[in-house]
Amino acid sequence: MERVAVLWFPGLSEEGPHGSEARAFADALDLVAVHCPFVTPVRLGLATLPARAPSRFYGGEEAVVALLRAALEDFGLRVATPVRLGLADGLFAGVMAAREELIVPPGATPAYLAPLPVSVLRRPELAAICQRLGLTSLGRFAALDAERVFERFGTEGVHCHRVARGELGELEGISDPRITARLRALGEPPEPVAQPSFFGGTSLAEERAARAAIRLQERFGPQSVQTALLRAGHDPAERGELVTFGARASSPRADDAPWPGALPAPSPTTVFATPRAVRLTDREGAPIEVSTRGLLSAVPERCAIAGDSRTVAVVAWAGPWPLTTRWWDRRRTRARLQILTETGVGLLLAAERGSWLLLGRYD
Amino acid sequence: MFASSSTSRRRVERPALDQALRQRVTPIIPASARTLPVAPALAPLLPGGSLRRGTTTLVSGPVGSGATSLGVSLLAHASHVGHWCAAVGLEDPGVVAMAELGLDLRRVVFVPRPRAGWAEAAAELLDGVELILLQPPGRVPHAAARRLVARARERRAALVVVTATRDAWPLSPEVAVTVEHSTWQGAGTGEGRLLARRAEILVEGRGATRAERATVWLPSSRGEVTLAGQHR
Numbered sequence: 025m026e027r028v029a030v031l032w033f034p035g036l037s038e039e040g041p042h043g044s045e046a047r048a049f050a051d052a053l054d055l056v057a058v059h060c061p062f063v064t065p066v067r068l069g070l071a072t073l074p075a076r077a078p079s080r081f082y083g084g085e086e087a088v089v090a091l092l093r094a095a096l097e098d099f100g101l102r103v104a105t106p107v108r109l110g111l112a113d114g115l116f117a118g119v120m121a122a123r124e125e126l127i128v129p130p131g132a133t134p135a136y137l138a139p140l141p142v143s144v145l146r147r148p149e150l151a152a153i154c155q156r157l158g159l160t161s162l163g164r165f166a167a168l169d170a171e172r173v174f175e176r177f178g179t180e181g182v183h184c185h186r187v188a189r190g191e192l193g194e195l196e197g198i199s200d201p202r203i204t205a206r207l208r209a210l211g212e213p214p215e216p217v218a219q220p221s222f223f224g225g226t227s228l229a230e231e232r233a234a235r236a237a238i239r240l241q242e243r244f245g246p247q248s249v250q251t252a253l254l255r256a257g258h259d260p261a262e263r264g265e266l267v268t269f270g271a272r273a274s275s276p277r278a279d280d281a282p283w284p285g286a287l288p289a290p291s292p293t294t295v296f297a298t299p300r301a302v303r304l305t306d307r308e309g310a311p312i313e314v315s316t317r318g319l320l321s322a323v324p325e326r327c328a329i330a331g332d333s334r335t336v337a338v339v340a341w342a343g344p345w346p347l348t349t350r351w352w353d354r355r356r357t358r359a360r361l362q363i364l365t366e367t368g369v370g371l372l373l374a375a376e377r378g379s380w381l382l383l384g385r386y387d
Numbered sequence: 388m389f390a391s392s393s394t395s396r397r398r399v400e401r402p403a404l405d406q407a408l409r410q411r412v413t414p415i416i417p418a419s420a421r422t423l424p425v426a427p428a429l430a431p432l433l434p435g436g437s438l439r440r441g442t443t444t445l446v447s448g449p450v451g452s453g454a455t456s457l458g459v460s461l462l463a464h465a466s467h468v469g470h471w472c473a474a475v476g477l478e479d480p481g482v483v484a485m486a487e488l489g490l491d492l493r494r495v496v497f498v499p500r501p502r503a504g505w506a507e508a509a510a511e512l513l514d515g516v517e518l519i520l521l522q523p524p525g526r527v528p529h530a531a532a533r534r535l536v537a538r539a540r541e542r543r544a545a546l547v548v549v550t551a552t553r554d555a556w557p558l559s560p561e562v563a564v565t566v567e568h569s570t571w572q573g574a575g576t577g578e579g580r581l582l583a584r585r586a587e588i589l590v591e592g593r594g595a596t597r598a599e600r601a602t603v604w605l606p607s608s609r610g611e612v613t614l615a616g617q618h619r
Contacts, residue, residue: 229517230494233471236515237496240508248508250497252482264482266497289610290581291484293455294477323576342574342581362574362581369451370571370581384481386571386581387455 025193027111027130029075029088030066030118031056031096035105037069045069048103050207055095060088065207067200072118075111085111085127112136114193120144134190138163145184145195150177162188202245209246237269246270256283258347259360259374260295260384285347287360292372292384299381301330302373304338304363314359314375318346327363327371329382340364344375423518423545426464426489428613432590432601433562438465438518438547441540443558447550448566453586453605455522456488457566458549460605460612462518463489465545473498473512476505476522477549487610506531513542522549529557562592569605583608585615 033052036045045068053071056063063073079085089109096107110121112128117137121128128136140162143151153176159165166188173185186192237249249269257263263286304312306322313321328335344359358376360383365371370386422437430436438444444461448454455477466472467489473496474480480499486492496516501508502524509521519539527550536558539546548556553565566586573582584605591598602615 227469229469229471233473233494233496233515236512239514240498240511243511244498244501244504244508248498248501250499252480252485252492252495252497254483254486254492260481260483264486266480266482266499269496288580289484289487290584290606291481291487293459293481293484294479295481295483296479320577340571340574341577342579343577364571364574364581365451367449367451368569368571370574370584371451384479385451386584387451387453387481 025113025133025190027075027079027085027113028072028115028118028193029060029078029085029092029109029111030115030122031063031071031073031092032108032110032119032122033069033105034108035069035103037067039068046206047210048105050210052096052099052107053207055099056092059091059095065203066115066198067203070119072115089127113190115198116187116193116195117190119198134163134166137188137190138166142188145187146197147180147184150181150184153177166190202247205245205247234270241269256286258283258285258287258349260287260291260372261297261299263291264295285345287345287372290386292370293387294385296382296384299374299383302371302380302382303328303330304373304380312380313378314344314346318344318359320344320361324361324363327365336369337366338363339366423465423470424468425461426612428611429460429464429603431614431617432564432588432599432603434592438545439561440517440543440545442561443536443539443546443548443556445548445550445553445556445560445563446566447553447555447563448569448586449551452566452569453584454549454551454566456484456584456605456612457564457586457588457603458520458522458547459485459490460488461547462520463491463612465518466491466494470494470518471496471516472518472520473509473516474520474522475501475509475512476524477520478522488606488612506535509535509546510538513538513544513546516544518545518547520547520549523555526555527557532556532558560592562590565589565591566605573608 033049036049039045049069053063053065060073060078063071065071075085075088078088082088082091089111092109100107108122108125110118110126112118112121113130113133117128117133120140138161142154142159142162142165154165170182170185174182183196187195241249246268250266251269253265253267255263255265304324305326306312307325312324315321324338324341326335327338341361341363343361346359348357358374361373363371363373371382372384374381374383422435422439424437425433438461446454446458462472471494475498478499480497482492498508505523509519512519550556566588569584569586571581571584573579586603586605588601588603589598590601601617604613604615606612
C-alpha cells in the first residue's frame with residue numbers, strides 16, 4: 025500500500041465564523057507544495073501527500089517529516105495552530121498516526137491499528153455493537169471472519185473490516201469531495217461575470233441572471249451552475265464543454281477553420297459526461313470489432329448498454345468513421361458509429377481498443 | 388424553501404388624469420411584453436404564435452424521440468434575441484446540438500445535476516431568467532409542480548418542461564406537445580448518416596381550441612427544426 029504523509033491542523037478543522045480557516049489551510053498547502061509536490065487536501069484541516077518519492081529525495085521519512093515541520097513552523101505560530109504530522113501505509117492509518125505524531129514503519133499498519141478502539145472508524149452503530157460483542161479494539165474486529173462481518177454488518181461493515189485489517193487505505197466518508205474545488209475557488213476571487221452586451225456595458229437582464237446563478241452556487245456548490253463553451257474538436261464531447269459559471273474561459277471560442285474528422289450536424293442532444301460501455305454484437309452474438317482498415321467485422325444486430333438490462337435490435341447504422349489523433353505522442357485510434365435501434369432511437373458510439381462506448385443520444 | 392425576493396419599485400409622481408379621460412382609458416400591456424418569441428417555423432404550433440409569459444409548455448416524448456430537441460428549439464429564438472434561459476435537470480446536455488438548434492449559449496445557464504434540489508433550483512432561477520427548460524427526474528409531485536407554476540406566473544417567465552411521458556407532469560399545462568412517433572432518415576447499412584428526423588406530434592392544451600396534429604422535422608436535413616405539415 026502507498027506510503028502517505030498526513031498533515032493535520034487541529035485548529036483549522038472546524039469552520040469558524042469568518043471563514044478564515046479555509047484560506048489559512050490553502051496557504052499551508054502552498055507552503056508544503058514548495059517542498060513536496062502532489063499535496064492534496066482531504067478535508068478542511070487535513071491533507072495528504074505521497075511520501076515515497078520525497079523520502080527518497082530528502083533521505084528518509086524522518087527527514088521529510090522534519091523538513092515539513094520546519095517549513096510550517098512560522099505558519100503555525102502565525103495562525104496559532106499546531107501542525108501534526110504522521111506517516112503510515114494508507115490514508116486511514118496516516119490520519120491515526122498524525123493524531124499521535126508517529127511514523128509507522130512499512131508493513132506495520134495492522135499491528136499499529138490493532139489496539140485502537142473501534143470508534144475510530146467513525147461508525148457509532150458499528151462501534152456500539154462491537155462493544156456489546158466484546159470486540160473492544162480494531163485488532164479484535166479485524167480478526168473476525170470477513171464473511172461473518174458481511175452477514176452481520178453488510179457492505180459497509182466489510183469496508184470498515186478491510187480498513188481495520190490494513191487491506192484498504194481509505195475509509196469512506198473521511199474525505200470531503202468539495203474541498204479541492206473550494207480551495208481552488210479561494211485562489212481566484214469571485215468576480216461578477218462581465219460580458220459586453222449590445223450597448224457595451226452589462227445589461228440588466230444579464231445581471232439578474234448572474235445574481236440568480238450566484239445564489240444557486242452558494243446553495244448547491246459552485247460546480248452546480250455551469251455555462252457552455254464551444255471549441256474546435258472532433259467529437260461532440262470535445263467540441264462543447266460545460267464550465268463552472270463565473271469561471272473565466274480557459275480557451276478561445278471555436279474558430280471556423282475546418283476540422284477534419286469532425287462529425288457533421290446534427291449532433292447528439294445528449295452527450296454523456298462519462299460514456300457508458302456498450303456491447304455491440306452480430307447475428308451469432310459475437311462482438312463487433314473495427315478492423316485496422318476501419319471496417320466493421322460483421323453486420324451489427326444487437327446492442328446492449330451497460331446499466332440497461334434490455335438488448336435492442338439495430339435496424340440501421342452509419343459509419344464507422346475512423347479517427348487517429350495524437351499520432352506524434354500516444355497514438356489514439358478510435359472509430360465513431362451511428363446506430364438506429366428498433367425503438368427509433370439514434371445513438372452515437374465510439375470504438376476504442378476493442379470496446380464500444382456510448383458517446384451520445386439523439387434525444 | 389422558496390424565498391421570496393423583494394423588488395423595490397420607485398414610485399413616480401404622475402400628474403392626475405382628467406376624470407372623463409380616466410373612464411375611457413384602460414391600462415394595457417403591449418402584447419410583445421406578454422410573450423416570448425419562438426422561431427417563425429414553429430410559431431404555427433403554439434396558440435398566439437409565441438410562448439406566453441407565465442405559462443407552462445409541456446413537451447413529452449419517450450427517450451430518443453426528439454422531445455429534448457423540440458424543447459430546446461422552442462427556447463432557441465428567444466435566447467437568440469436576448470432573453471436569458473436556464474436548463475435545469477438536463478443531466479448530460481449536448482451543447483453542440485443545442486447551438487445547432489439555434490440556442491445562444493452565451494445566455495444559457497446550465498444546472499445539469501440538481502438531484503433532489505431540482506425544484507428549488509428551478510424556482511431560484513425563475514428570479515433571474517425568462518425561460519426555463521426543465522427536465523425533472525421521473526414523476527413530479529403535485530405540490531412541487533404547483534409551486535413552480537405559481538412562481539413562473541408570478542415572475543412572468545416561460546416554463547418549458549420536457550418529460551418522457553405525458554402524465555409525469557401532474558398539472559394540465561397551457562400547451563402540451565407530445566411526440567408520438569419519430570423516424571430518422573439517412574442511415575442505412577453503413578452508408579449515409581443520421582441526417583433528418585421526422586416526428587408526428589400532437590399539440591393540445593388550454594390555449595388551443597382543439598388538439599392538432601402536425602409533422603415536424605427534428606431537425607431537417609438543413610439542421611433546422613421546421614414544420615413539415617399541419618393537419619387538424
